Amino acid sequence: MFRIKICGITTRQDASVVVEAGADALGFNFYPRSPRYIPPREASQIAKSLPRGVAKVGVFVNSPVGEIREIAFRVTLDWIQLHGDETPDILRQLRPLVCIKAFRVDEETGLGPVKQFLEACVKQDVMPRAILLDSRKDDAYGGTGSTFDWKLAKEYAKLVSNPPPLILSGGLTPENVEEAILTVNPAAVDVASGVEESPGKKSAEKVLRFVQQAKAAWQKLAS
Numbered sequence: 001m002f003r004i005k006i007c008g009i010t011t012r013q014d015a016s017v018v019v020e021a022g023a024d025a026l027g028f029n030f031y032p033r034s035p036r037y038i039p040p041r042e043a044s045q046i047a048k049s050l051p052r053g054v055a056k057v058g059v060f061v062n063s064p065v066g067e068i069r070e071i072a073f074r075v076t077l078d079w080i081q082l083h084g085d086e087t088p089d090i091l092r093q094l095r096p097l098v099c100i101k102a103f104r105v106d107e108e109t110g111l112g113p114v115k116q117f118l119e120a121c122v123k124q125d126v127m128p129r130a131i132l133l134d135s136r137k138d139d140a141y142g143g144t145g146s147t148f149d150w151k152l153a154k155e156y157a158k159l160v161s162n163p164p165p166l167i168l169s170g171g172l173t174p175e176n177v178e179e180a181i182l183t184v185n186p187a188a189v190d191v192a193s194g195v196e197e198s199p200g201k202k203s204a205e206k207v208l209r210f211v212q213q214a215k216a217a218w219q220k221l222a223s
């Protein structure tokens with residue numbers, strides 16, 4: 001599984017920035033309403049230029065299964081990030097594609113919807129390869145730059161027995177990623193807006209600092 005994902009790549013130049021900084025996954029956003037949307041044809045061109053070993057993640061929000069399959073094939077995606085209201089049945093229909101299911105968390109609902117989803121997955125004999133926790137803000141599906149209470153994420157490991165690896169997301173930045181990792185100890189972190197100059201355009205300096213801070217935090221945890 002990857003550890004550091006930089007999401008919302010829209011140009012070849014930003015893809016190079018991410019690879020050179022040492023991140024091990026990058027995300028292409030196929031949600032047309034996102035400021036980080038990239039047409040599949042352009043994502044496919046960038047994907048061809050990437051070195052092996054960098055995971056390509058496609059972000060989708062309530063897209064039809066056929067469309068996800070087509071884009072996954074065209075862009076040679078390694079992971080599918082389902083960032084909408086997708087059900088366990090969608091995971092089944094997407095087999096054998098490797099899926100991350102994202103949830104938007106707030107203090108009111110806590111991790112209740114995540115627990116319900118995982119329990120339904122157990123019953124239906126299907127499981128996402130990872131769960132991503134993002135923050136809930138307004139009606140937006142993601143990329144809001146808002147954090148949620150990380151104490152909630154610490155409860156994740158107790159939701160069901162043997163839960164999928166946790167990806168922590170939502171408002172992460174070079175300034176707070178170390179604290180986030182030390183608090184939650186997730187399997188991976190994901191960032192979109194926190195390493196940008198402007199929506200859809202990455203800052204090389206922020207990407208590098210984010211990756212360095214995240215790696216340093218995991219080193220601290222390991223020592």
Ligand SMILES: O=C(O)c1ccccc1N[C@@H]1O[C@H](COP(=O)(O)O)[C@@H](O)[C@H]1O
Binds near residue numbers: 027132
């Ligand atoms: O980035 C977006 O615009 C976006 C839109 C719709 C769904 C998901 C999106 N991105 C994901 O949102 C989270 C958090 O982003 P941020 O770091 O708070 O800006 C992240 O997992 C992105 O993959």
